[in-house]
Amino acid sequence: xxxxxxxxxxxxxxxxxxxxxxxxxxxARIKYPHNxxxxxxxxxxxxxxxxxxxxxxxxxxGVLLTxxxxxxxxxxxxxxxxxxxxxxxxxxxxxMGIEPERVKLVWASAAEGTFLAKExxxxxxxxxxxxxxxxxxxxxxxxxxxxxxxxxEVPA
Amino acid sequence: xxxxxxxxxAMYWAASCGGCEIAVLNIHERILDVDANFEVAFWPxxxxxxxxDVEAMQDGEILLTLFNGGIRNEENEHIxxxxxxxSQLLVAFGSCANEGCxxxxxxxxxxxxxxxxxxxxxxxxxxxxxxxxxxxxxxEGTITIPTMYPVLRTLDQVVDVDYYIPGCPPxxxxxxxxxxxxxxxxxxxxxxxxxxTVLGVGTSTVCDECSRKRDVKKIKQFVRIQDVERIDPEIxxxxxxxxxxxxxxxxxxxxxCPAAGAPCAGCYGPANGVIDYGARMMASVASVIDxxxxxxxxxxxDGLVDPAGSFYRFNLAxxxxxxxxxxxxxxxx
Ligand code: SF4
Ligand code: SF4
Ligand code: FES
Numbered sequence: 001x002x003x004x005x006x007x008x009x010x011x012x013x014x015x016x017x018x019x020x021x022x023x024x025x026x027x028a029r030i031k032y033p034h035n036x037x038x039x040x041x042x043x044x045x046x047x048x049x050x051x052x053x054x055x056x057x058x059x060x061x062g063v064l065l066t067x068x069x070x071x072x073x074x075x076x077x078x079x080x081x082x083x084x085x086x087x088x089x090x091x092x093x094x095x096m097g098i099e100p101e102r103v104k105l106v107w108a109s110a111a112e113g114t115f116l117a118k119e120x121x122x123x124x125x126x127x128x129x130x131x132x133x134x135x136x137x138x139x140x141x142x143x144x145x146x147x148x149x150x151x152x153e154v155p156a
Numbered sequence: 157x158x159x160x161x162x163x164x165x166a167m168y169w170a171a172s173c174g175g176c177e178i179a180v181l182n183i184h185e186r187i188l189d190v191d192a193n194f195e196v197a198f199w200p201x202x203x204x205x206x207x208x209d210v211e212a213m214q215d216g217e218i219l220l221t222l223f224n225g226g227i228r229n230e231e232n233e234h235i236x237x238x239x240x241x242x243s244q245l246l247v248a249f250g251s252c253a254n255e256g257c258x259x260x261x262x263x264x265x266x267x268x269x270x271x272x273x274x275x276x277x278x279x280x281x282x283x284x285x286x287x288x289x290x291x292x293x294x295x296e297g298t299i300t301i302p303t304m305y306p307v308l309r310t311l312d313q314v315v316d317v318d319y320y321i322p323g324c325p326p327x328x329x330x331x332x333x334x335x336x337x338x339x340x341x342x343x344x345x346x347x348x349x350x351x352x353t354v355l356g357v358g359t360s361t362v363c364d365e366c367s368r369k370r371d372v373k374k375i376k377q378f379v380r381i382q383d384v385e386r387i388d389p390e391i392x393x394x395x396x397x398x399x400x401x402x403x404x405x406x407x408x409x410x411x412x413c414p415a416a417g418a419p420c421a422g423c424y425g426p427a428n429g430v431i432d433y434g435a436r437m438m439a440s441v442a443s444v445i446d447x448x449x450x451x452x453x454x455x456x457x458d459g460l461v462d463p464a465g466s467f468y469r470f471n472l473a474x475x476x477x478x479x480x481x482x483x484x485x486x487x488x489x
Binding site for chain 2: 054
């Protein structure tokens, strides 16, 4: 047992680019830290800010969103919308005392497996430097329980 | 049932402003229907009552309790639990009990800051700098006041709630409709809705009830309403760059505020299907900003001076995050 902080990061990836990039990294046996749990969206524009808040409120230390490079989204403009959502979300969580750096947006094409693996490594280091967020423990202040998101069973 | 055979009714206020009580009285002569069909067993604002009278009641003796206000201190929690036990139907009444409302916004600040503002700022005359003490010794003994909690919780974060009636305060016509429905149930003419139902709201959003004209929502700049020289009386406020919470808010008020030229602040709470109110607002607002350039987007977002306070004005205590970090470590706003 080591006491080193091992962050939990939720990663939302676009089906057409970064999910494939991550897949490629795997096929090419490029190592990246185990901390990121990747979840596939059809497009970065599908990211509802609710997903990010639910992740943070449920115990994640950081959230990564990856999408196609500007101009290359398969649904035209949606990655620009994702960019605006992430920017706005960062401002709101900052006002609530959460470091905005805990949420990060990275563009990565399907060919950029090596790049994506490197970016994941960078993000894990950034989150390690910030330390644990521990929202579920800390939001239940002085033993007063608060509403926490329910864990949904998702059929495989 | 009481001696006169009428079922018992209670109304209580916890951390709230008192507006919900006024709203109930504001149904004018319809309040007589409440009196004709219920015995008012406990309603501290309207009549004298003692907590011990409620404590002496049988469990479930009160048929209907409207509970307004959030849970901010020991006393609020005690009475919430007591009324839960004594009531067959416990209704979270008004935005504070449902979502935290304005008192819930204090979850963004540490308790010391709240006391500082309440007791040591210009609006309070307190030359000796006196602060309330939880315990105080007097010749007759020690007196205590309820301890305050570091954050406000909504009613359903503390006890089981049967029904929800949102609004700050709930609109008269909605209260009347709910009272009519309850009376119909009492007379055996109708059945209770399923537990957990949100009553006195529409199924859509404030935008849907709003008569302002919508064209293409494309925003290049946000403006605060006090800085706008002339508000167009017909066009959607959001399209005029005024942050309006209509897209995320449950219908039911007949879109009062935009009709009067003020943006919806969101007092009716999340529309059907919305999990996190602020998240829905952020999604909507980001969608209508007309820019692809990172720097320009930042410049446009600078126009939203208080994102947490605007997106969670009524809903912070019931949001996914529930509180700001400052409530426990002084960091943040
Ligand atoms: S955003 Fe506001 S002004 Fe525009 S339609 Fe919706 S409620 Fe009406
Ligand atoms: S328009 Fe919005 S803020 Fe105004 S009463 Fe209706 S729900 Fe409340
Ligand atoms: S399809 Fe990849 S970001 Fe839209």
